[in-house]
Structure formats: C-alpha cells, structure tokens
Amino acid sequence: METFSSIDAMRAWCREKSISGKTIGLVPTMGALHEGHLSLVHAAKNSCDHCVTSIFVNPTQFAANEDLDQYPRPIEDDLAMLRHAGVEAVFMPTADEMYPGGAERHATSVHPSAVALPLEGVHRPEHFAGVATVVMKLFQAAPSDRAFFGRKDFQQLCVIEHMVRDLNLPIEIVPCDIVREPDGLAMSSRNRYLSDNERQRALCISKSLNLVERAFLDGSRDPKQLESIMGDHLSPCDRVDYAVVVDRQTLLPVPKITRNAVALVAARLGATRLIDNRELETG
Helix, strand or coil: CEEECCHHHHHHHHHHHHHCCCCEEEEEECCCCCHHHHHHHHHHHHHCCEEEEEECCCHHHCCCCCCCCCCCCCHHHHHHHHHHHCCCEEECCCHHHHCCCCHHHCCCCCCCCHHHCCCHHHHCCCHHHHHHHHHHHHHHHCCCCEEEEECCCHHHHHHHHHHHHHCCCCCEEEEECCCECCCCCECCHHHHHCCHHHHHHCHHHHHHHHHHHHHHHCCCCCHHHHHHHHHHCCCCCCEEEEEEEEECCCCCCCCCCCCCEEEEEEEEECCEEEEEEEEECCC
C-alpha cells in the first residue's frame, strides 16, 4: 500500500493506472475508520481495478463551534485497517496542501445546489459548501472512475450527486448502504464519543426509523403522521434538531407521499450529534 501527501504524486499515480486501462475507485473519508468505511472500500474493490482511499479532516466543513480539533485521528489504526482491506493507495494531504495559503483565506469554493439548504443547511449553514469544495478538490487530486459514498450522510450524498450532474464531472457516484451495529445503531466515527448511557439511549433513533418504515409499508402516506411516530420515540435524545419525512429528490416537505421519500433524523446525545435516515420507496 502506497501513501501520498502530495497532490501531484497522487494525481500521477492515478493517471498511470488510467493510462494502462485500469479503473480506479475513490473512497473519500475523514479517517477514524469503521466497518461502514470498509464496506465502501470493499464496494470499490469489487467494482474497480484499483482502490484509493483519502484521509483528510476537512477544516472548511466545520463551523467555529464544532469539533474540528477534537475529531478523532487514529491514523496508524486507520492505515492498518486499509492495508488489511487491500487498499492500494492512501491520500493523506495536509491542510496546507489542500488549501495553499490557509483554509481561512481560500477564496474559491463550490456553491452547492438548493438540496443543501434544508435540514443540515439550516443547522450547519456553511457545512455543505465546505463538503462540496473538498470533494471537488479530491476528485482533482485523485482522478477516478467512481467515487463511493455511504447513504448514512444522505443529504451529503445528494449534494455530491447534484454537483457531479450540474458540473458535468467525469466520475460516477456510487451510493452504498448504511452499515449498522448489531443493535441497529448506524456506524459513525462520532459513536466513540458516546458514554455507555448515551450509547444505549441513541438506539431510539434507529428504532424510530424502523417504526416509520413499518407504518409506511402498512400504507401510511401522510408525512405528518410519520413524523409524529418518530417524534414519539425520540424522547431519550437530549435534543432533536429535526425528524422529518421529505421528498427523496428535493429534501423538501410534501403534503402527501406520492413518490420516493426519505425519513431523516438529527439528534444529540450529550455533546454528540448523530444523524440517520431511512428511504421510503413507493415502488
């Protein structure tokens, strides 16, 4: 497994593989890897000739009051996991490499589509501009045929899909299913922040989504009714930022579900903010 901190070196490695006719799958991460990330790696390896994983904690997607400095960075453990998974190349740039002159002075950015405005866009208004910008930069640093993203960060996935479509980027976005703990909690790098009590209480999130899905499969098409079911079962959380059922394409509210929808939750247990979702397909 080769590791690169230089954009030029990473780009040259990818171009060499492409020139030889091989396909490349890119798995962008912020590190603190778990089985959810490894599922993306396995999907990339099954779909492409080579797999590149990036590890970069992107400063432009964190607000001033968020956990950039505390974000876990177990780099040796991450590299061991990627090596064991058979990753051929890891891109680990510094912030100065990705943002010459400093992230705070980085004047050019990607303005995401309207799908970035609701939900996370309300609670973290600068977040998706930072996400879209760094993903665009990663696509340039490690030019690949496909990029693999998990469905747990559902709105992020939508933002990236729209960016690729709107800017005619020559890369395929491959969504991958949420990976869960045996008790249903969606895997997340932030789960390690939870105390034992918070970890137990966090199970209400996936349970609320299970109940919404069951009601939907039983015929309910009223978003307000489904949202009420979620709200009734999220009381163990210390705070709920949102628990909504919205249109799958726009992430906006609808009076009645007539096409594919998605239930999304963002909630806090102590100081830890968790997100989860469940897609509701009309067929």
